[in-house]
Amino acid sequence: MTRRLEGRVAIVTGAAAGIGAAIARLYCVEGAYAVIADIDGTAAERAADAIGAQAMPMQLDVTNEADVQRTVAAARERFGRIDILVNNAGIMRKSYVVDMPEAMWRAVLDVNLTATFLCSKAVLPAMIEAKRGRIVNIASIAGKVGEPTASAYSAAKWGVIGFTRSLALEVARHNILVNAICPGPIPTALGEQGWREGALVEGVGLDKVMARVGSRAPLGRLGTVEQVAKMALFVASDDCDFTTGSAFNVDGGIVMT
Numbered sequence: 201m202t203r204r205l206e207g208r209v210a211i212v213t214g215a216a217a218g219i220g221a222a223i224a225r226l227y228c229v230e231g232a233y234a235v236i237a238d239i240d241g242t243a244a245e246r247a248a249d250a251i252g253a254q255a256m257p258m259q260l261d262v263t264n265e266a267d268v269q270r271t272v273a274a275a276r277e278r279f280g281r282i283d284i285l286v287n288n289a290g291i292m293r294k295s296y297v298v299d300m301p302e303a304m305w306r307a308v309l310d311v312n313l314t315a316t317f318l319c320s321k322a323v324l325p326a327m328i329e330a331k332r333g334r335i336v337n338i339a340s341i342a343g344k345v346g347e348p349t350a351s352a353y354s355a356a357k358w359g360v361i362g363f364t365r366s367l368a369l370e371v372a373r374h375n376i377l378v379n380a381i382c383p384g385p386i387p388t389a390l391g392e393q394g395w396r397e398g399a400l401v402e403g404v405g406l407d408k409v410m411a412r413v414g415s416r417a418p419l420g421r422l423g424t425v426e427q428v429a430k431m432a433l434f435v436a437s438d439d440c441d442f443t444t445g446s447a448f449n450v451d452g453g454i455v456m457t
């Protein structure tokens with residue numbers, strides 16, 4: 201059977217854990233080479249080792265433009281091309297606006313939104329030269345529905361969806377497709393930290409928060425990293441050939457509620 205990303209080169213940010221690691225694994229199963237780019241260099245090496253020779257670990261902070269440019273240059277030098285960028289690295293911090301330190305707001309916007317701009321900007325010259333490319337932005341249903349205590353995260357993810365649409369329009373003439381994915385609740389380090397912080401900020405037990413999270417989706421369950429990875433495979437592959445500027449929900453139907 202033909203593999204859907206045979207020989208393609210992908211940079212996946214925040215790929216040492218969670219959703220990013222699942223995306224990098226699936227891409228490599230489908231024949232891609234993946235740069236496992238993460239702020240935790242040791243964890244990136246572990247994740248790359250688990251995949252094997254198709255994976256290359258890189259330590260970077262996605263909010264640092266020099267780091268981002270260095271990572272893209274290293275990927276081009278090693279593989280000669282960049283076909284796919286997955287802007288996946290993210291952080292979640294919970295606070296009511298009235299209590300939120302400015303530094304928290306800025307950190308959440310920096311990692312989730314500004315870094316999406318920095319990484320996209322860095323790969324575009326290679327993609328424009330190749331006259332093809334795929335940019336996959338991991339947003340969130342928090343970019344489509346509001347949530348108390350998650351205003352910074354929600355604003356950032358809303359921004360990611362807006363950025364996706366504008367960039368898609370800018371680069372369509374270069375045959376570069378830009379799409380976003382909006383996951384619902386997925387039990388990863390980020391998801392679990394968000395639920396713990398949410399319980400603390402609201403002053404309720406974690407069990408109460410988890411009961412609410414678990415019953416929020418019409419499908420009545422949490423999602424998995426693999427479900428998000430399958431959508432990220434679709435938008436990076438030739439199966440997705442006439443779709444750009446879209447934001448696909450992988451959310452169990454939460455957005456409809």
Ligand code: NAP
Pocket residue numbers: 213214215216217218219220237238239240260261262263287288289290291311312338339340341382383384385386387388389390391
């Ligand atoms: P995760 O398990 O915490 O993985 C995120 C990875 O990004 C971690 O390895 C993290 O490293 C890394 N990272 C954080 N800051 C970084 C930086 N400045 N530079 C480079 N790497 C950085 O989280 P996840 O749940 O898989 O989240 C992946 C994406 O999905 C995020 O954009 C998130 O907003 C989105 N999302 C998640 C959910 C959910 O419920 N899990 C729902 C909707 C959307 P450290 O662990 O060392 O910080």
